[in-house]
Amino acid sequence: MRFDGTDSYVATDDLTVAVNAAITLERPLLVKGEPGTGKTELARQVAGALGLPMIEWNIKSTTRAQQGLYEYDAVSRLRDSQLGEERVHDVANYIRKGKLWQAFDTDERLVLLIDEIDKADIEFPNDLLQELDRMEFHVYETGQTIRARTRPIVIITSNNEKELPDAFLRRCFFHYIRFPDPETLRRIVGVHHPGIKPALLTEALTQFYGLREQSGLKKKPSTSEVLDWLKLLLAEDLDAEDLRQDGTNALPRLHGALLKNEQDVHLFERLAFMARRQGR
Template sequence: MQFTGTDRYVAPPDLALAVNAAITLQRPLLVKGEPGTGKTELARQVAASLGMPILEWHVKSTTKAQQGLYEYDAVSRLRDSQLGDARVSDVANYIRKGKLWQAFAAPERVVLLIDEVDKADIEFPNDLLQELDRMEFHVYETGETVRAAHRPVVIITSNNEKELPDAFLRRCFFHYIRFPDAETLKAIVEVHHPGLKPRLLDAALSQFVALREVPGLKKKPSTSEFLDWLKLILAEDLAPEDLARDPATMLPRLHGALLKNEQDVALFEKLAFMARRQGR
């Protein structure tokens, strides 16, 4: 099994190599990169390319590692015992399987996405070390040990919001998704907006790259935001000439798709003001 990308996902050679290396080593693939560079979508496309089902575990700030294994619903069991429910005699009725358990118990090999692992508490990655390493865990309430019938392809994403523990990093194959170059961006655009007129694409790409290179931006626009901007440009039927920045603000047309906070909008307005002063 070799991942090379799909007709819906342009995978640069280094990214495809990282995916295949992680599969060969049977280690989790830890993917970092700017938000909007396709980290989450990568797992979905790996699953589609290799013909595997996918299980997605989206981590939040309140997520605990135990939730990925299972949760014991003691409250429901107590309530049922008070109501005389016969299910109370079997504790297994109150065990809720987490995403890791589902992946381990799947009848075929699956892709397991652990999305935005850095959102959780710093202990979260460490708490999963043994389970991801040995591909098994113990259920204390029932006394059973759950082992992976088929070792899942594990893809873990991080937005670099916090440092991950060294012990966790040692067990992963790491890849950083760099921001795509102009040619790769054009290939990505062709996937999402096929047949785009070259002059319009060149004008949009030139404005987008120039905007990303402005010093002092708090949040540089991402690939996904560039695609959203192009979608609006096509919906408005704009010509290449329409994409020139407004001299009064130095902002491009429909800039709300690219700039997502008031500090960055104010930065361009400040640049426009300074340009006008220098032009006097």
């Protein structure tokens, strides 16, 4: 079982090495990188390439580790007892399986994505140490021990908003997805926008990387955002000449696809103002 990328996802050599190393070691693959660099999509592509089903657990700030295992619905059981329901005598009727239980409770291998783990409370990763290491957990209400029938391929993503505990990191294989260099980005664009005119692509990427390298930028545009921008340029049927700056406007065409806050827009407006003053 080996991942070598797919026709719709450009995986660099170091990324494919990381995925296959995690599969061989049977360790969770912890993937970090800027938002929009394809961390979540990686899990979907691994599942597709290996022909495996996928379970996706999207983490929020309010998510608790216990929710990934199971939840006991005591309120429904109390209500049923008041109504004299027969099902109330079996506590298993009130146990709701979480994403980890679903992943453990299958005979076929699958991909389990734990997406944006750094959004949760700092204790969240520690609360999953044993479950991800031993691939088992205990259900106290029923006395069951749930063990994975087949060890899933676990991919965990993080946007690096919080530091993760050392004990958790020790149990993972780590990979940081670097922002793609121009050649890699050209390959990525070729997958999503085949047939784009070379001159337009060259001018667009020149402006895009210039935008990213501007000092003082609060949020650098990501891979997904440049793909959206190029889609708009193609929809407007613009060419390279349309994109070239005339020295009076520092903002690129359709910049709303790239700049996502007013501070960054104001920064480029100030640069344009200064350029106009110097041109007098």
